[in-house]
Amino acid sequence: MAEPGRVIVVGGGLAGLAAADALVSSGIGVTLLEARRSLGGRAASFEDPRGGGLVDACQHVAMGCCTAFRDLCRRAGLSSALRTDRTLWFIGPDGRRSACTPVGWLPAPLHLTPLLLGMRHFSLGERTALALGMVRLARLRAVDPTATAAAWLAGIGQPERVIRLFWQPVLESALGESLDLVGLAAARKVIVDGFLAHSQAADLLVPLVPLGELLGHRLADWLADRDVAIHTERTVTALRFDDRGRARGVITAEGVLEAAAVIVAIPWRAAARLLPEIIPAADERLTGSPITAIHLWFDRDVIDLPHAVLVGRTSQWVFRPDPADAVAEPGYCQVVISASRGLRGADRQQLVDTVVAELADVFPAVRGAVLREARVITDPTAVLSVRPGVDAVRPLATTAVPGLFLAGDWTATGWPSTMEGAVRSGRTAATAACRFLGAPAVGVVPDLPRSWLTRLLAGTAR
Ligand SMILES: Cc1cc2nc3c(=O)[nH]c(=O)nc-3n(C[C@H](O)[C@H](O)[C@H](O)COP(=O)(O)OP(=O)(O)OC[C@H]3O[C@@H](n4cnc5c(N)ncnc54)[C@H](O)[C@@H]3O)c2cc1C
Known part of the structure; x- marks a missing residue:
């Protein structure tokens, strides 16, 4: 049970998974503890009620500039599960594409x-x-x-x-x-x-398989093959410190697990509960922003574009499954509305009606189709709200407690709260943990190089 040479990673979202990867790449043993039944955190899927396999709770996309996320996918052999859309499709208020x-x-x-x-x-x-x-x-x-x-x-x-x-x-x-x-x-x-x-x-990077498969299975299996000990349904309730105040393990309902260092890679509210002295729980500048996904199952395929940005409407983005996806239910599409605070308390049926009417405006096939099922999913704290001044309160990976490191999309990555930010945070925390343990660190993945003209325009500072 107790393996003092290992690092414990708390949280199996992208931050924790990236931290585990960076640690094993440096030759450090890792035990990863995740409270839920599956890995992936907020980048999660659910079972299609119609029996069409896994469906993402909310469509996730990355961009070409997400170098750390892309690097992780490449090394884990997942690049072929991401489609690159070079063309961005906008649909104007008048329906023009x-x-x-x-x-x-x-x-x-x-x-x-x-x-x-x-x-x-x-x-x-x-x-x-x-x-x-x-x-x-x-x-x-x-x-x-x-x-x-x-x-x-x-x-x-x-x-x-x-x-x-x-x-x-x-x-x-x-x-x-x-x-x-x-x-x-x-x-x-x-x-x-x-x-x-x-x-x-x-470039828009769109997963071709559900996130539950991409991260929860393929990435998890790749890590397990590299000897990361992964335990799901294992909630960490407290940290364990030695008599010199160093973080030396965690406590779960199953008992105490000892470690040489601990990386806590959980969302800010959970982190504030676990580490009240370190995370500024009461700091109202750390607050979440909601994202709503409207899942629609029509009786036939209605969306004739891989994705579209619907400007000037309630619906913001629409995605359909890749035509090559043999498992996805025909007729399924998903509308995503970010910063959906204004929809709070809105009638669910009214929202579905609005979205379907907007789709019918711009995708003629919707007009002749029957909507068989709809599901609205809102995550009220989907991402950290990047308001003015928030960077001053996003904590660094290294804490005042020796042996304790923080990761998560909400930490001080310099990036918004995204998959890229999460992966960067995990690598940064792992790098700090490696230094603490005197092990060689993998370091950070470089950004895309700025062109000479962009350097002239925007400078080199990030
Ligand atoms: C609706 C929605 C849409 C989004 N769209 C995009 C998008 O298009 N592109 C993009 O880049 N990003 C998107 N994001 C953001 C992206 O999902 C997150 O930035 C990223 O997944 C965060 O990863 P994380 O590891 O930091 O945190 P999380 O994914 O939250 O992972 C933390 C993990 O810690 C676990 N945990 C918590 N407490 C404990 C404990 N005590 N013990 C053990 N485990 C614990 C949780 O169960 C969870 O699995 C979206 C998010 C949402 C919710």
């Missing part, structure tokens, strides 16, 4: 020119205003830590339509928080690293 494709042969950020020009729902003046807005955001060197994205965009005179039909859907879906609440620094990061930095930065 815009296929926005960056071009690889132009130096970034000029690769975005066709993407911007491709937005048919904008006039030439609006496209120019948008491009200039992006440039101004990139050129900001001293970002006001108290400014929100909405206030800044209004302050520089971005047209209302450009804010509502570009900045709002793009930033809200990337950051999971509404434009009037997100900090300017987080918005700048999305635009610079997610769009301007590199010609592949804005």
Whole structure:
């Protein structure tokens, strides 16, 4: 039971899984403890009530700029389970479709020119205003830590339509928080690293298999094959410290587990309960933002695009299963609404009706189809709300307690609360734990290199 040479990782979400990978890669034994029955944390799936296999509770996508997530997938042999969509499909308020494709042969950020020009729902003046807005955001060197994205965009005179039909859907879906609440620094990061930095930065990476399969089985099996001892349904209730105050293990209902160090990779509320002296539980700047997924099962396939951003509507994104997915139920699609605070308390049937009516507006096949089943799932604290000033309270991986390290998408990664942020946090915590134990550390995965033109525009600082 007690293996003092090992590191215990608490939490089997992407942060914990990435930490476990980085530790075993450094030759350190790992025991991973997860409270739930399966791994993957918030990147989870449920059983299709119609018998169509696993369905993601909410569609997750990554971007080309997510280098740590991509690196983990590559090394675990999961890259082929991710589809790369170079073309972003926008559908304007008038139903017009815009296929926005960056071009690889132009130096970034000029690769975005066709993407911007491709937005048919904008006039030439609006496209120019948008491009200039992006440039101004990139050129900001001293970002006001108290400014929100909405206030800044209004302050520089971005047209209302450009804010509502570009900045709002793009930033809200990337950051999971509404434009009037997100900090300017987080918005700048999305635009610079997610769009301007590199010609592949804005690629959309869409899992081809459910997250429960991708992370809960394939990634977990890969780690288990590398001797990570994984225990699910094992809730850690307290940490164990030695008489010098060092973290030396954990306590679960099954008993005490000793370790050389502990990485706590659980969400901030759970971490505040487990480590009340270390996590600022009462700090109201650490707060969650909701995301809602509306699952729709029609009697036939109705969505003829791999994905679409529906701008100026309640529905924000729609996804359909990959045509190559033999298991997915035909006729299934999912609508995602980020920062869905405004829907709280809304009538569920009314929301489904609104979303179906919006889809019918832009996908004619919906009009002749029968909706067989609908399910609405809201995670009220889906992601950390990246409000102005939040970075000042996101904790570092290294704590004041020797042998205790923190990971999770909410820690100080410099990234929004995403799969990429979670993976980075896990690697960073593992690197700190390796240093503590005197073992060689794997270090961090480099970002996509910024083009010379982007460096000129946005500088090199992240
Ligand atoms: C609806 C929704 C949509 C999202 N969409 C996207 C997206 O499109 N792209 C993207 O990049 N990100 C998205 N995210 C965010 C992404 O899911 C998270 O950033 C990421 O999964 C967080 O990983 P984590 O390991 O930090 O935390 P979690 O995934 O929360 O994992 C923490 C784990 O710790 C376990 N745990 C908690 N307490 C204990 C304990 N005491 N003992 C043992 N185990 C414990 C939990 O059960 C959980 O499994 C979305 C999130 C949600 C909810």
